[in-house]
Amino acid sequence: MSLGYLFGGGVGSEPRGVALYHGFVGVRNLYEQVAEWTGLSVGQILEEDLPEDVEIRQSVGTVRESVHAIAVHDVLAEHGLRPSVLGGLSLGGMSAACLAGAISRRALFEMLAYARNTPGQPVGTPEQGLALAFEPATDNTGHHRGAGRPGVYLAGTFGLTTDGATRILMLSGEKAALDALATELPQGSVIPMPGRSIAIHSPLRAGFRTFMAPYIDAMPFQDPGLPLISCLDRRVLVAAEEVRDMFHRNPTDPINLVHICEAMKDEGVRLGLVMGGSVPDGVLRFPFPVVHVDRPEHLDQVMTTVFELGIELAPGRSPR
Template sequence: MALGYLFGGGVGSEPRGVEMHRAYTGVQNLYRQVAEWTGLTVGQILEDDLPEAPEVRQSVGTIRESVHAIAVHDVLAEQGLRPSVLGGLSLGGMSAACLAGAVGRRALFEMLAHARDTPDQPAGTPEQGIALAFEPIGDDTGRYRGVDMPGVYTAGQFGPTADGETRILMLSGERAALDELGERLPEGTVVQLPGRSMAIHSPLRGHFRTFMAPYIDAMPFADPVATLISCLDRKILMTAADVRDSFQRNPTDPINLVYIYEAMKDEGVRLGLIMGGSIPDGVLRFPFPVVHVDRPEHIGQALTTVFELGIDVSAPRVAR
């Protein structure tokens, strides 16, 4: 039975990883290193208010989320845990690729820092947003996905909720179109997320993809040394070219958590450890037990569950 590590995506506005940073010297060293690579202070990465400018805010937020997830991985590694399979959503997929040896840590964080120089969209561009849609299982009409509404895109699929009655989708697009979709459907089935002004994982992020493309083309990638699952396709990323392609496509292509956990199950994963706090605890259904590891008190729970289930942690060590 194999151990899988799953990394969530998304960028929150709250401090992340403060407790882990306080508790572990190795985590403190990691944050200092990332600060040197990105030109930020440890405080800016860890807990300061995020900048107001949208692209700068997004850049710093991605650094915050990624370093916290990697810090959790490192603390578990010090306790002897080695995942056989890794996968992540969006930013989490990039963190997973890093830990699978496909891209170096410095290269990853310098790339996330470079993104803050993305030009703003032209004046007059319609306001953008993100929403969650709660689609009843069995309703395949597409109406919750806004399939017939210009300006709305299905940006992500997270699979069934824990009770098995609803599937959760992420929608991106023009804010007015998302508002109109919400008005068409039963109250509470389309909920716009506050403070989100980028239509991520949709064609509306094409200018960001274009800006980042030359930088990603020049980055050094390697073949993963651990099994690395894609969130963009039903596939395992086997080569450096596969990983580079996933980095290039990530801004505009939809993500799918189901691709990851179904592939993990096929690879023999019988316990998943969810790195960091970007996938809510207890909301989604997984095909194997999961433990969320976000704070120091979760480390012992993860270790206990691994050994109680007899999970194999003898896989080759992933990149540090």
């Protein structure tokens, strides 16, 4: 196995995939199909402002991010590229599960659309937020910035920067606690993320997890047809119920990009294609060469790198 597809997580507010949409008929057809499944218009999915309501905004944002990542996959497939192994962070893990054959595209997008029905937080609930945390790579204490502080949770581990000097983490929790932590620690150690009002990958999303549980229990999962790397545990998911468990745990459990990359390396990945725009280019260190694929102009670099490395491509699978 040699070619790995890595899908980032996160839900941004900016348009995604506009150039791909206008450049490829297959991508336009995909967006029209997703619009039919979700009840959203193509414009809402592609580039219009996201709704103000927190849960509806999150739901539409996840549809936007996931369809963009899957569109990148489909464009690469048009150019003869197929992954040997897949993995992703959070929402990216669910997109990867879909492309590995564990769940149909329709089932994935109908689930993401259903999430907009999530009840809002009770009146008086503390405001939530996210923050990025930066610590020296030499810090091997095992304690993250804010460890033990009420209202602060480790939500994600992204690994080292390209120079190997700094480890990047994501913190989740109560906004006031994150803001206070950023003020008390040395400047730049903790940076609250603006516009992020959902404490993803923390116990504060237990209500969302409970709301979605019956829906996920009823979803028709299958054993993945390709190696699927979990972002929650350092392992390859091989059974339908393991994938279902990942979907259940995703809202409340911390994610780990290092686990994905180490497992991909163990699977023999020699080149990683980072799908979509949610993992910043040139910031993180990977254990194998990577090419970020977000726009049509990235295709030439992908094809050149694949040729230079002599990557052997896996047999293709038809979209479901």
